[in-house]
Amino acid sequence: xxxxxxxxxxxxxxxxxxxxxxxxxxxxxxxxxxxxxxxxxxxxxxxxxxxxxxxxxxxxxxxxxxxxxxxxxxxxxxxxxxxxxxxxxxxxxxxxxxxxxxxxxxxxxxxxxxxxxxxxxxxxxxxxxxxxxxxxxxxxxxxxxxxxxxxxxxxxxxxxxxxxxxxxxxxxxxxxxxxxxxxxxxxxxxxxxxxxxxxxxxxxxxxxxxxxxxxxxxxxxxxxxxxxxxxxxxxxxxxxxxxxxxxxxxxxxxxxxxxxxxxxxxxxxxxxxxxxxxxxxxxxxxxxxxxxxxxxxxxxxxxxxxxxxxxxxxxxxxxxxxxxxxxxxxxxx
Numbered sequence: 001x002x003x004x005x006x007x008x009x010x011x012x013x014x015x016x017x018x019x020x021x022x023x024x025x026x027x028x029x030x031x032x033x034x035x036x037x038x039x040x041x042x043x044x045x046x047x048x049x050x051x052x053x054x055x056x057x058x059x060x061x062x063x064x065x066x067x068x069x070x071x072x073x074x075x076x077x078x079x080x081x082x083x084x085x086x087x088x089x090x091x092x093x094x095x096x097x098x099x100x101x102x103x104x105x106x107x108x109x110x111x112x113x114x115x116x117x118x119x120x121x122x123x124x125x126x127x128x129x130x131x132x133x134x135x136x137x138x139x140x141x142x143x144x145x146x147x148x149x150x151x152x153x154x155x156x157x158x159x160x161x162x163x164x165x166x167x168x169x170x171x172x173x174x175x176x177x178x179x180x181x182x183x184x185x186x187x188x189x190x191x192x193x194x195x196x197x198x199x200x201x202x203x204x205x206x207x208x209x210x211x212x213x214x215x216x217x218x219x220x221x222x223x224x225x226x227x228x229x230x231x232x233x234x235x236x237x238x239x240x241x242x243x244x245x246x247x248x249x250x251x252x253x254x255x256x257x258x259x260x261x262x263x264x265x266x267x268x269x270x271x272x273x274x275x276x277x278x279x280x281x282x283x284x285x286x287x288x289x290x291x292x293x294x295x296x297x298x299x300x301x302x303x304x305x306x307x308x309x310x311x312x313x314x315x316x317x318x319x320x321x322x323x324x325x326x327x328x329x330x331x332x333x
Contacts, residue, residue: 049079049127049179050166054116056151059108059126060163061094063144064187064215064333066195067135068099070142072171076108079125080116087124089115096142101215103333107149129179131171139170140193143330144177188217192329201318208316209304210324217331218297222271223324225305229264230313236260237308240270240289246300253306258287268305299331 061074074092079085094106110116116124129146136142145168151161167182170190177183195218197210208225212218220242229236238256243249260266267286272293297303303324305316316322 065096065142
């Protein structure tokens with residue numbers, strides 16, 4: 001037993017000597033990242049960012065917003081190729097303050113720009129773009145797209161310039177869009193925002209309707225209109241229709257199953273609810289009309305009530321009494 005133990009001890013002593021005499025494995029060299037102007041893909045992005053031709057390239061910022069007073073603040077950061085020094089450009093403002101969803105754009109030029117005129121090297125690197133909204137609070141309200149515009153060259157010289165998409169996304173006060181983590185969405189991708197619509201004035205002698213604005217897409221959710229009949233003797237029947245575009249054809253018409261006589265007030269609720277409906281109580285002032293779920297309405301499309309035997313003195317109440325709920329996106333931006 002003692003001989004076996006001695007043999008084991010001698011084995012490990014020899015193994016330790018062999019291991020300690022082996023050459024040590026050298027640690028890998030770790031160098032700090034450096035800007036390398038030589039490594040860049042032709043016309044594209046490299047170690048330093050997007051390679052810009054100062055004489056020909058421009059940056060085009062395009063956007064739209066449904067928020068009154070909106071201004072998008074655009075910041076650029078560059079690296080000069082000749083000195084590899086960082087340059088932060090003055091903020092560019094994309095004015096969308098009308099909130100009318102119209103598409104606006106602003107161009108950032110390098111040629112004739114005093115920030116770069118003193119640089120002998122014609123090339124610079126665009127390393128980052130950041131865009132912040134001043135009014136939007138959620139997706140679906142303010143959309144922006146940044147393109148690098150390059151002039152055509154070679155056999156195509158003189159033809160339309162090429163637009164290279166750097167980023168396209170919704171921006172808010174809390175969430176900005178950045179080049180380094182750029183996302184590329186169309187304005188109708190992802191979730192929209194829940195927009196509550198209300199008619200400010202009474203609609204007299206006509207039916208209440210909510211029309212999709214320009215450059216907008218809606219998913220109809222629900223509507224509650226308050227109908228007040230005049231003292232004119234007649235029996236009115238209230239229905240509802242959805243028109244997906246400005247072509248004039250309805251994709252859904254729902255006839256009302258309740259009647260309204262003179263000098264009555266009725267809440268007419270429209271939404272994705274089961275049919276046949278239960279709970280219609282015209283005598284207590286309530287009526288429900290079903291529509292299909294997830295009906296999308298394009299610019300110029302609309303939701304409208306439809307009243308058979310509508311009288312000239314009949315009206316749909318305004319002042320916030322009648323409201324419509326839609327999920328909204330900007331479209332064609």
